[in-house]
Amino acid sequence: MWLLEQQSPAGSWGEGPAPYRLLPTLAVTEALLSTLRNGTAAAVSPQRLAAAADTGLTALRDLCSTGGWPDTAAIEILVPDLVLLINEHLNQSEVAAQHRLGPWARGQRLPQPCGFQAALPERIAERCRAAGGVPLKLHHTFEGIARHLRRMVPSVPGGLLGSSPAATAAWLATGTDSGREQAVTALTAVADRYDGLFPEASPISVFERLWVATALARPGLPTVCVPSIRTWAAEIYDATGVRGAPGLLPDADDTAMAVLVSALAGVPRDPAPLAAFEAGDHYDCYVGEDTGSSTANAHVLQALTAWLSHRPTTGDALQTRRDGxxxxxxxxxxxxxxxxxxxxxxxxxxxxxxxxxxxxHTGPTTREAVRSAADWVLATQREDGSWGVWDSTAEETAYAVCILLKSTDHAARPDATAALRRAEHILRDASSSSGHHHPALWHDKTLYAPQAMAQAEVTATLELLLTRQL
Structure with missing residues (x-):
């Protein structure tokens, strides 16, 4: 019922512009068709399911020609697999014809969206069969290859596969027995925590605590927070690399943030684990990553800078890596x-x-880059004093305010001062409103919103802004 209520008037599902709606609309439409095909609808009539599936298919027909797809997790695997699965459902006469799915009952099928390869899920599965197992990298998005593996599935020692409810559900659907009870228990616990719904990933306690800690440290860690953050840092730091969540690969982003948080809490830890992610002149977020991440490298730069401030005699090699x-x-x-x-x-x-x-860092090039960023921020402020890539958001306003506060070239400029004054009420309202909901702007398989992290950014930035005004 919840999924039906979330369908937009245009027939799609999801948040954000059209390209972001492709994957969620495919996923929900496939689920509706599967339910119709298997006759497993309970509280909802088949007619209502069919109507939602029909409008979902129509929306997908238009979305498939959109292009400009976001670089979300495994989209190149998940999308073509769902298109194939939807067309398999439609090829069953009892689905399309019996439920009167318009042109779909007369043979119309979904095309693969531009840029996607229908054969890729099977090719990935074949590589897994040749290797004799499913690599950890694929656990979080296992649902994209599960049905292609012919019962060769990864083991789940306990909890969720790849920290993903969807991947775990796909794993359970393979019929495997080992670890089944623990997986069902873990899924039930997640559903209980989120009122019967399932998030993109669970838990995100490592990722969440690190980002919250660095946000709170921006205006200066409150004394009362230091013991807790030191405990977090001790629990999270790992000499072999830090994982954003259980069941995921170690990554440079979380490893760097663990090093940074340790330094901010006054207990610096060696950045040596970052060496595993070195990729020439930058750091890969994951070993073997296809596209580099500017924010992961920014966190690495912060971590190396913080470590060297505590250990300035560490050596030239680390300073060279930092500067590169x-x-x-x-x-x-x-x-x-x-x-x-x-x-x-x-x-x-x-x-x-x-x-x-x-x-x-000092130097004319760095100063010019910061100045240019602040100029861009000033040029893109909205009339209500906020900032946002799609709509006004408190989270993005917090980032924009931080950029202006970091620019020494803008410290005394009247236009920057006026922009900060106009933004203050956005941060105040979000900080004072209990249960303020931040929209989904973060990438996983689709968009999600880590509420604690966004709220920490808003709270810390407001404190910075008020301190500046004293």
Whole structure:
């Protein structure tokens, strides 16, 4: 019922512009067709399911020709698999014809969206069969290859596969017995926590605590928080690399943030685990990554800078790595002054991360980059005083305010002061409103919103802004 209520008037599902709606609309439409095909609808009539599926298919027909797809997790695998599965459902006469699915009952089928390869899920599965197992990298998005593996499935020692409810459900559908009870228990616990619904990933306690801690540290860690954050840092730091959540690969982003948080809490830890992610002049977020992340490298730069401030005699090699990472980040600034990244829809997030990392460095090139970013922020403020890539949001306003506060060239400029004054009420309202809901702007398989992280950014930035005004 919840899924039916979330369908837009245009027939699609999901948040954000059209390209972001492709994957969620495919997923929900496939689920509706599967339910109709198997006759498993309970509280909802088949007629209502069919009507929703029909409008979903019509929306997909238009979405498939849109293009400009986001760089979300495994979209190149998940999309073609869902298109194939939807067409398999439609090829069953009892689905399309019996439920009167318009042109779909007369043979119309979904095309593969531009840029996607129908054969890719099977090719990935074949590589897994040849290797004799499913690599950890594919666990989080296992649902994209599950039905192609012919019962060769990864083991789940306990909890969720790849920290993903969807991947775990796909794993359970393979009929495997080992670990089944633990997986069902873990899924039930997630559903209980989220009132019967399932998030993109669970738990995100590592990722969440690190980002919250760095946000709170921006205006200066409150004394009362230090013991807790030191405990977090001790629990999270791993000499072999930090994982964003259980069941995921170690990554440079979380590893760097663990090093940074340790330093901010006054208990610096060696950044040596980052060496595993070195990729020439920058750091891969994951070993073997296809596209580099500006924000992950910004966090690495912050981590290395923080470590060297505590251990300035560590050696020239680490300083060389730090300076090379700084230069790589500088080279990725856009002509308008912004940065972009694959983990977040908003350039305000990526730009704030890069500006914050660069602000600890001197030199005309770095100063010019920060100045250019601040000019871009001033040029894109909305009439109500906020910022946002799609709509006004408190989270993005917090990032924009931080960028202006970091720019020494803008410290005394009247236009920057006026912009900050106009933004203050946005941050105040979000901080004072209990249960303020931040929209989904972060990338996983689709868009999601880590509420605690966004709220920490708003709270910390408001404190910074008020301190500046004293």
């Amino acid at each position: 990472t700084r230069d790589w980040i500088l080279a990725r600034q856009q002509p308008d002054g912004a940065w972009h990244d694959k983990w977040h829809t908003s350039p305000y997030y990526a730009t704030e991360r890069c500006v914050t990392a660069l602000s600890g």
